[in-house]
Amino acid sequence: VTERSTKSSILVVGADGTIGSALVSALRTTNQSVFETTRRKDGEIHSSRFFLDLANPTANWSLPANIAIAFILAAQTSTEYCRRYPRDSRLINVDNTVSLAEALVKRGARVVFLSSSQVFDGTISSVAANHPQSPKTEYGRQKAEAEVRLLSLNGGVQIVRVTKVLSKKTNLLQEWLTRLKAGEVIRPFSDMVLAPVSLSFLISVLVNLIESSEGLDAQLGSIIQVSPGEDVTYSVMAEYLAAGFGIPQELIRPMKVAESSIQYEWIPANTTLDASDLERVFGLSVPDVRSCINQLHLE
Numbered sequence: 001v002t003e004r005s006t007k008s009s010i011l012v013v014g015a016d017g018t019i020g021s022a023l024v025s026a027l028r029t030t031n032q033s034v035f036e037t038t039r040r041k042d043g044e045i046h047s048s049r050f051f052l053d054l055a056n057p058t059a060n061w062s063l064p065a066n067i068a069i070a071f072i073l074a075a076q077t078s079t080e081y082c083r084r085y086p087r088d089s090r091l092i093n094v095d096n097t098v099s100l101a102e103a104l105v106k107r108g109a110r111v112v113f114l115s116s117s118q119v120f121d122g123t124i125s126s127v128a129a130n131h132p133q134s135p136k137t138e139y140g141r142q143k144a145e146a147e148v149r150l151l152s153l154n155g156g157v158q159i160v161r162v163t164k165v166l167s168k169k170t171n172l173l174q175e176w177l178t179r180l181k182a183g184e185v186i187r188p189f190s191d192m193v194l195a196p197v198s199l200s201f202l203i204s205v206l207v208n209l210i211e212s213s214e215g216l217d218a219q220l221g222s223i224i225q226v227s228p229g230e231d232v233t234y235s236v237m238a239e240y241l242a243a244g245f246g247i248p249q250e251l252i253r254p255m256k257v258a259e260s261s262i263q264y265e266w267i268p269a270n271t272t273l274d275a276s277d278l279e280r281v282f283g284l285s286v287p288d289v290r291s292c293i294n295q296l297h298l299e
């Protein structure tokens with residue numbers, strides 16, 4: 001790993017992703033010095049945007065010096081890819097993520113790592129942050145292992161566990177809306193649940209972390225959870241969506257997962273996490289699911 005010289009800055013690793021690109025956009029509106037990374041060889045590279053591929057040997061990475069806080073948002077996020085290619089995905093999501101965090105912590109950076117409710121098996125709702133991990137998918141196992149190894153890096157890492165992030169660009173919502181507006185029927189699952197968090201809310205949590213003092217960090221602990229209080233089925237979420245646009249509910253015809261041709265690695269009964277620390281420490285309460293859908297500003 002080689003160093004670049006800069007003043008104290010924020011680093012966003014994985015700036016092309018859903019969360020990374022939104023965080024970089026939010027930070028670019030402030031006066032802070034922001035570095036971002038891409039793994040796209042054909043993408044734009046400039047003084048504050050550099051190449052970093054977590055599939056590459058760590059010796060080839062080039063990191064800015066004087067990073068105050070680094071967000072590791074690059075990951076292989078396809079659960080299907082992780083299931084099919086556990087070795088390749090583990091190198092990215094666990095081994096090289098931990099190596100990168102270790103290098104950053106050694107340079108004095110605070111590291112924020114995004115993890116998932118999939119570190120739990122879904123048997124209970126609103127799971128406490130310190131509940132023992134019990135992942136059921138390869139993606140969840142990788143997140144769980146990364147968490148454990150990152151937390152052993154002497155206090156330099158903060159884990160942010162999130163349920164399901166939705167934005168106006170979320171494919172499923174866009175697809176549903178296009179079809180509903182055309183008067184077509186959609187068939188959401190009535191027996192699969194999610195606990196959505198809007199991308200903009202998650203970004204406000206991450207920005208709060210940058211601004212938080214050391215005293216607040218101590219109150220937060222090393223695992224922060226972001227989740228609404230309740231799960232909803234995909235069909236209820238579709239009803240909320242339709243209601244927001246004045247679309248007739250008759251166009252929503254729920255179906256069971258077993259009626260579809262999709263084979264899931266695992267279907268959790270619950271996905272919510274206990275997010276009470278967010279309210280206690282930052283005064284941030286996670287919007288309920290209906291508000292989350294209404295706040296997405298879908299076109």
Ligand SMILES: NC(=O)c1ccc[n+]([C@@H]2O[C@H](COP(=O)([O-])OP(=O)(O)OC[C@H]3O[C@@H](n4cnc5c(N)ncnc54)[C@H](OP(=O)(O)O)[C@@H]3O)[C@@H](O)[C@H]2O)c1
Nearest residue numbers: 016017018019039053054055074075077114115162164165
């Ligand atoms: N979205 C959610 O609902 C959710 C929920 C819980 C946790 N998380 C976690 O939050 C983080 C960000 O998620 P996201 O939704 O923004 O995911 P995303 O949209 O899939 O973005 C992931 C980013 O990682 C990059 N990437 C993939 N492999 C890489 C590699 N080998 N080296 C460097 N970069 C690589 C991708 O690059 P390309 O753009 O070039 O493909 C992409 O920009 C992930 O750790 C994810 O597990 C997300």
